[in-house]
Amino acid sequence: LMFGNISGVPPIEVVIVGAGTVGEFAARSALGLGANVKVFDNSLTKLRNIQTNLKQTIYTSTLQPKNLLKSLKRCDVAIGAVRGSDRSPIVVSSTMVEHMKKGSVIIDVSIDMGGCFETSELTTHDKPTREKFGVIHYGVPNIPARYPRTSSVSISNIFTPYLLKIGEDGGLENSLRFDRGLRNGLYMYHGILTNKSVGEWFDLKYSDINFLIF
Known part of the structure; x- marks a missing residue:
């Protein structure tokens, strides 16, 4: 059809x-x-x-x-x-x-x-x-x-502002403190798993990122 x-x-x-x-x-x-x-x-x-x-x-x-x-x-x-x-x-x-x-x-x-x-x-x-x-x-x-060139440009348009902002904030550590959206997307922090879903799927110990960043 x-x-x-x-x-x-x-x-x-x-x-x-x-x-x-x-x-x-x-x-x-x-x-x-x-x-x-x-x-x-x-x-x-x-x-x-x-x-x-x-x-x-x-x-x-x-x-x-x-x-x-x-x-x-x-x-x-x-x-x-x-x-x-x-x-x-x-x-x-x-x-x-x-x-x-x-x-x-x-x-x-x-x-x-x-x-x-x-x-x-x-x-x-x-x-x-x-x-x-x-x-x-x-x-x-x-x-x-399936369309690698288009998808690469598209994802670059999404990530570039984040990368520039991380630089302006003085590095990833500072950005994580103030940018809740970036913090919620974090999976690992200094070798510690911070994603609840991954931890439960694979029966791994995980920690809330908010307790790790001061």
């Missing part, structure tokens, strides 16, 4: 689970290609924001299993973009996937945090898809790496 709003041809149906940044840009891309888009999330604030940012009214719903299953049965593409504080919550069960159309596609962008589709498995760029219940699953954890 081809994306594209062609006269006389029914548009592709896309279901997006998660109305955060990934969900918003997935919706923006799908709408730009002429697809019908439905977005699910339990945060009414995120659902309102995505409609405001897209500057148009689209189908939105909280994660009610009955409504979600109905939409999944009809969709051609399902995109999972749900994050959690630890592992991504499993929103779409194996039974729901069984009811999807044969040949439909699941793209689980949350796979790097475990995935929000129960049937998702890690795949690679060398072999990006697997098939379960007749549904094609795409579970590559680092999708932008």
Whole structure:
């Protein structure tokens, strides 16, 4: 099936689970290609924001299993973009996937945090898809790496201001004291694990960074 709003041809149906940044840009891309888009999330604030940012009214719903299953049965593409504080919550069960159309596609962008589709498995760029219940699953954890030049420039644009600010602050130690966002992104500090999720996943001792920085 081809994306594209062609006269006389029914548009592709896309279901997006998660109305955060990934969900918003997935919706923006799908709408730009002429697809019908439905977005699910339990945060009414995120659902309102995505409609405001897209500057148009689209189908939105909280994660009610009955409504979600109905939409999944009809969709051609399902995109999972749900994050959690630890592992991504499993929103779409194996039974729901069984009811999807044969040949439909699941793209689980949350796979790097475990995935929000129960049937998702890690795949690679060398072999990006697997098939379960007749549904094609795409579970590559680092999708932008498919376009290394673009992703390198993009991530440089994000990191460069941080690096310049660290220099202006007099080094990393000072930046960590005053920049809460940078501090929350820290995994190791002087050889001490500071990330709770990694510690719990691998049963390693970890310490709160706020107790280590004075």
